[in-house]
Amino acid sequence: MKNPRIVCQFSCGAASAVATKLALAQYGETHDVQIINAFLANEHKDNRRFLADCQAWFGQEIVELRDEKYGADIIQVFRRERYMKGLRGAPCTKLLKRRLLDTWKNPGDVMVFGYTAEEADRLDDFRERNPDRPVVAPLIEMGLGKEDCKAMILRAGIQLPEMYLKGYDNANCIGCVKGGEGYFRAIREDFPVEFEELCKVQDELGPGSYLHRNRKTNERFSLRDLGDGPIRRNEALPACSFFCEIAEQVFVPSERPQQATQDIIASFR
Ligand code: SF4
Known part of the structure; x- marks a missing residue:
């Protein structure tokens, strides 16, 4: 065979x-x-x-x-x-x-x-x-x-x-949607153009497209509203x-x- x-x-x-x-x-x-x-x-x-x-x-x-x-x-x-x-x-x-x-x-x-x-x-x-x-x-x-x-x-x-x-930690797309907040802070700093492109998509699609949640209120928030905090380039x-x-x-x-x-x-x- x-x-x-x-x-x-x-x-x-x-x-x-x-x-x-x-x-x-x-x-x-x-x-x-x-x-x-x-x-x-x-x-x-x-x-x-x-x-x-x-x-x-x-x-x-x-x-x-x-x-x-x-x-x-x-x-x-x-x-x-x-x-x-x-x-x-x-x-x-x-x-x-x-x-x-x-x-x-x-x-x-x-x-x-x-x-x-x-x-x-x-x-x-x-x-x-x-x-x-x-x-x-x-x-x-x-x-x-x-x-x-x-x-x-x-x-x-x-x-x-x-x-x-x-x-x-990877060679994924720049601004991979599987990333957490720390990863996206890194993308915002290193790749502002790509980050803005993702923000614009979320502006158009609205809250259903938001990737992250506020840990206290559990409400979703957009990449545009991502606050300051730890930057994690090596997020797995x-x-x-x-x-x-x-x-x-x-x-x-x-x-x-x-x-x-x-x-x-x-x-x-
Ligand atoms: S999940 Fe989507 S954004 Fe992330 S690497 Fe794969 S294709 Fe790219």
Whole structure:
């Protein structure tokens, strides 16, 4: 029987880069390993440089998928869908990433999760809940955390994405709607143009689009009304990948690193 395709989602972050490198080392000889990336107009431009550097490191093309309906632009999604975040997550990740994957994937594909050891406590749960969705999580198998991944990228001679260098914890869109107050204070300071664009969307859409609540009154407030307070560039945001809507439900204690995978990682250090 033919081996299933192994699908790595490269999200321009250090973790997905290392997970992809590991998956290529582990399955590249025996399986059809595909690397896909969803282009988003709202990410930092340096993400494309990082993608090109990683593509050279992988020695394999990264297939870039790009939404056309919304111009791959989260602002267009918010304006046209008339909300920014709902009970079932953010419309941007669903419409600009998940939908692309649905058109591209084949039945039986094995997905590579770029979740790190810190995010490991729901993987078993995910597998239990989704027995028909085969996934592998090389970083969790290896016990590799976010900082390990960054160090491995640097050792490979690749500069981390500019957002990391500025102190952010991820290379998500500038002004990711999954961010908390401290994160948005940082965005307001570092990226005033992008911050104002999000404010304007909220001006148009009204309170239903507000992302944050006053802790005392529980009332929602707009980004424009975000008060002064701690600035948290390194706030850990939920992952935003093709698979995050599925995977965010999930996490489990990491298993001990498998020796086979340890050997693989040693081979490209
Ligand atoms: S990174 Fe944040 S803003 Fe961008 S698509 Fe994902 S959830 Fe939406």
